[in-house]
Amino acid sequence: MIKKSFDTKKYDFASGLKSIFSTKNLSNISNNINILERATDQSTKHHKLFYQWMQTDDFMNMYRAFITEYICPLYQDKIVVQAKPTFRICYPGNKAVGEYHKDRDYRNIDWALKVRELNFFLPFTNAFDTNTIWVESEEDKKDFAPMNCQYGEFIQWDGSNLSHGNKINMTGQTRISIDFRVIEYKNYIPSNHTSINSNKEFKIGDYYDFY
Numbered sequence: 001m002i003k004k005s006f007d008t009k010k011y012d013f014a015s016g017l018k019s020i021f022s023t024k025n026l027s028n029i030s031n032n033i034n035i036l037e038r039a040t041d042q043s044t045k046h047h048k049l050f051y052q053w054m055q056t057d058d059f060m061n062m063y064r065a066f067i068t069e070y071i072c073p074l075y076q077d078k079i080v081v082q083a084k085p086t087f088r089i090c091y092p093g094n095k096a097v098g099e100y101h102k103d104r105d106y107r108n109i110d111w112a113l114k115v116r117e118l119n120f121f122l123p124f125t126n127a128f129d130t131n132t133i134w135v136e137s138e139e140d141k142k143d144f145a146p147m148n149c150q151y152g153e154f155i156q157w158d159g160s161n162l163s164h165g166n167k168i169n170m171t172g173q174t175r176i177s178i179d180f181r182v183i184e185y186k187n188y189i190p191s192n193h194t195s196i197n198s199n200k201e202f203k204i205g206d207y208y209d210f211y
Helices: 013-021 045-054 057-074 109-115
Strands: 002-005 079-082 086-090 118-123 133-135 153-157 164-166 175-184 191-194 208-210
Touching: 002 057, 013 045, 013 057, 045 057, 045 086, 057 079
Parallel strands: none
Antiparallel strands: 002 153, 079 175, 079 208, 086 175, 118 153, 118 175, 133 164
């Protein structure tokens, strides 16, 4: 697991989110809905607003520039990156992801082991304690601990092989974040299998972009 910092003035994702969500404080967002489950954890009103914003040049130009400046230098080879990130929101009294899992559970396992995909966690509010991701330190160790990360930081980690999920958020503060996945190009293998949320094939030009 590697934690890095980035320039929030140059990559001011938070201001864009405040605008589309009509709020001055992202951590105060709430939503009186049932506890999110696997089938519903991408279906809130804030997901809809974010994914509308994600279709604009305003967001995508900033996202692609962020990848180029901060993610590409972490690799010696060219990389393939999730073309459009996944949005998460963890309301107080709720959770962002409906179940504990390994990302490879939603892929062909043989393929996932070969490509060695890594995850990036990029929060737009402070992520801590029960509002953040809980992840084990080693595969199947089940010693879950919070992935604490401040706004202005991001984390590279192995979501493909480490079990992770969310607790009920008891912090009183909403966590808003995106996550995306990266494969070194030398390990990239196109796959006809599709992603569970966006139904995209795991190929450059569909689920992935090339950098």
